[in-house]
Amino acid sequence: MRYTDDHKQATRQRIIEAAGRRFKQDGIDGSGIAAVMKEAGLTNGAFYAHFASKDDLVANVIADQLRTQIADLDAVPPGRAGIEAYVRAYLSPEHRDRPEVGCPSAALLDEIGRCGANAKAAYSDGTLAFVGEVAARLAPEDPQSILEQVTSAFALMIGTLQLSRAVTDPALSNQILERGARNALDLMLPES
Amino acid sequence: MRYTDDHKQATRQRIIEAAGRRFKQDGIDGSGIAAVMKEAGLTNGAFYAHFASKDDLVANVIADQLRTQIADLDAVPPGRAGIEAYVRAYLSPEHRDRPEVGCPSAALLDEIGRCGANAKAAYSDGTLAFVGEVAARLAPEDPQSILEQVTSAFALMIGTLQLSRAVTDPALSNQILERGARNALDLMLPES
DNA sequence: TGTACATCAGTGAACGCGCGTTCACTGATGTAC
DNA sequence: TGTACATCAGTGAACGCGCGTTCACTGATGTAC
Numbered sequence: 001m002r003y004t005d006d007h008k009q010a011t012r013q014r015i016i017e018a019a020g021r022r023f024k025q026d027g028i029d030g031s032g033i034a035a036v037m038k039e040a041g042l043t044n045g046a047f048y049a050h051f052a053s054k055d056d057l058v059a060n061v062i063a064d065q066l067r068t069q070i071a072d073l074d075a076v077p078p079g080r081a082g083i084e085a086y087v088r089a090y091l092s093p094e095h096r097d098r099p100e101v102g103c104p105s106a107a108l109l110d111e112i113g114r115c116g117a118n119a120k121a122a123y124s125d126g127t128l129a130f131v132g133e134v135a136a137r138l139a140p141e142d143p144q145s146i147l148e149q150v151t152s153a154f155a156l157m158i159g160t161l162q163l164s165r166a167v168t169d170p171a172l173s174n175q176i177l178e179r180g181a182r183n184a185l186d187l188m189l190p191e192s
Numbered sequence: 193m194r195y196t197d198d199h200k201q202a203t204r205q206r207i208i209e210a211a212g213r214r215f216k217q218d219g220i221d222g223s224g225i226a227a228v229m230k231e232a233g234l235t236n237g238a239f240y241a242h243f244a245s246k247d248d249l250v251a252n253v254i255a256d257q258l259r260t261q262i263a264d265l266d267a268v269p270p271g272r273a274g275i276e277a278y279v280r281a282y283l284s285p286e287h288r289d290r291p292e293v294g295c296p297s298a299a300l301l302d303e304i305g306r307c308g309a310n311a312k313a314a315y316s317d318g319t320l321a322f323v324g325e326v327a328a329r330l331a332p333e334d335p336q337s338i339l340e341q342v343t344s345a346f347a348l349m350i351g352t353l354q355l356s357r358a359v360t361d362p363a364l365s366n367q368i369l370e371r372g373a374r375n376a377l378d379l380m381l382p383e384s
Numbered sequence: 385t386g387t388a389c390a391t392c393a394g395t396g397a398a399c400g401c402g403c404g405t406t407c408a409c410t411g412a413t414g415t416a417c
Numbered sequence: 418t419g420t421a422c423a424t425c426a427g428t429g430a431a432c433g434c435g436c437g438t439t440c441a442c443t444g445a446t447g448t449a450c
Contacts, residue, residue: 007393008392008393011393011394025306026306027219027221027302027303027306029219029221029222030221030306032435032436032437033436033437033438034435034436034437042393042394042395043394043395043396044395044396044437044438045394045395045396045397045438045439045440046393046394046395047437047438048437048438048439049392049393049394050393053437053438054436054437054438099305105355106302107302108302109302109351109354109355109358110219110298110299110300110301110302110303110354110357111219111302111303112358113291113354113357113358114217114218114219114222117360120358120359120360121360123358123359124358124359124360124361124364127355127358127359128364148367148371149371149375151355151368151371152348152352152368152371152372152375154351154355155348155351155352155354155355155368155372156344156347156348156351156352156375157351158351158354158355159301159346159347159348159349159350159351159352159354160344160347160348160351162301162302162305162347162350162351163297163301163319163343163346163347163350165302165305166301166304166305166312166315166316166319167312167315167316167319168309168312168313168316169316172316172320175340176343176344176347179340179341179343179344180344180347183341183344183348183379187375199426200425200426203426203427224402224403224404225403225404225405226402226403226404234426234427234428235427235428235429236404236405236428236429237405237406237407237427237428237429237430238426238427238428239404239405240404240405240406241425241426241427242426245404245405246403246404246405
């Protein structure tokens with residue numbers, strides 16, 4: 001082996017993360033291979049040493065994005081208070097204004113719906129794991145009982161963030177976020 | 193005038209509607225001018241006699257899509273029963289499986305968030321008018337009182353439909369739709 | 385320890401193609417006489 | 418009523434450009450002796 005064992009893996013991961021940022025900022029269709037590679041500090045030719053095609057990259061980026069989103073839950077304090085803070089941060093003006101470092105679902109969900117089978121499978125698996133993890137934090141003894149409601153609340157959060165990004169009146173945008181947070185929490189934590 | 197007064201207007205409208213279908217099916221970035229014009233039964237050269245640019249078309253398509261969505265409310269019976277049927281039709285497998293003739297928000301909202309000011313303004317105005325009309329049907333005496341909640345329920349409906357389109361397991365997809373419909377109705381019609 | 389070598393991650397130019405846009409032209413139309 | 422004409426919606430080829438992808442090459446690396 002000419003290079004250290006994980007040198008190539010590290011480069012690959014760097015490309016995946018750069019692509020994640022670009023995709024979330026400009027859309028999947030709106031981001032070219034050359035731009036992604038430049039953001040990763042490489043030239044376009046190196047791309048095909050790491051991925052079979054752009055579709056292959058897309059599926060890997062989606063899987064990685066959801067893995068990160070799940071890993072970020074580790075920083076959330078256990079119980080309801082933690083989830084409440086998480087929802088408020090998700091539906092905050094800061095998250096709205098920085099899609100490139102935000103939730104992949106809010107930035108890309110309709111485009112993912114038009115992607116190929118691999119990308120959709122990666123999204124499906126990742127999202128199921130994510131809502132499962134949230135449910136486990138809210139009801140450790142029986143996560144299954146609230147899984148559907150957590151999933152539905154997540155759909156509300158995604159739609160709310162997208163709507164807040166598309167609307168031109170800043171006051172209305174903030175109001176949409178606030179109402180969305182209240183409703184998402186009501187769906188997930190009914191007796192609160 | 194060589195042609196009838198509204199001949200050119202009719203062609204323009206045909207292009208806008210063809211573009212609406214294509215955009216919702218393949219995305220805005222994923223739909224070329226040539227493909228749109230072909231769907232309208234024309235050749236690409238005629239495009240610039242009707243629109244200044246693709247951006248100009250996009251803004252007009254978004255405005256037209258929301259106008260249609262509002263006009264479609266006329267077919268909805270007044271009162272809660274009508275809205276209930278509307279929500280169930282919106283979150284139905286039929287709507288999920290035919291994005292090209294469905295809701296523009298569900299098909300395109302994250303892409304609209306990345307569009308220019310004109311497109312976002314068209315979306316913003318149209319959506320405000322749409323939720324206003326829904327609120328007027330639910331609370332004719334005081335639509336303002338439920339406007340925020342109707343908007344939030346619409347966000348839930350959009351996110352739910354997008355999620356149902358991205359998920360690969362059909363049973364899960366249907367379950368997401370059903371739960372989303374129940375929750376959307378709970379948000380809009382609290383005492384039902 | 386020092387040198388020649390094999391490896392292979394990354395370079396950068398090139399491929400055909402479809403994009404958004406432009407433009408010289410066509411030919412069906414309603415009007416003028 | 419019939420013919421010549423001006424209008425202009427629509428045609429289709431072409432523009433430069435960036436796309437996804439390919440490939441001959443480079444040069445830094447760890448290994449062998």
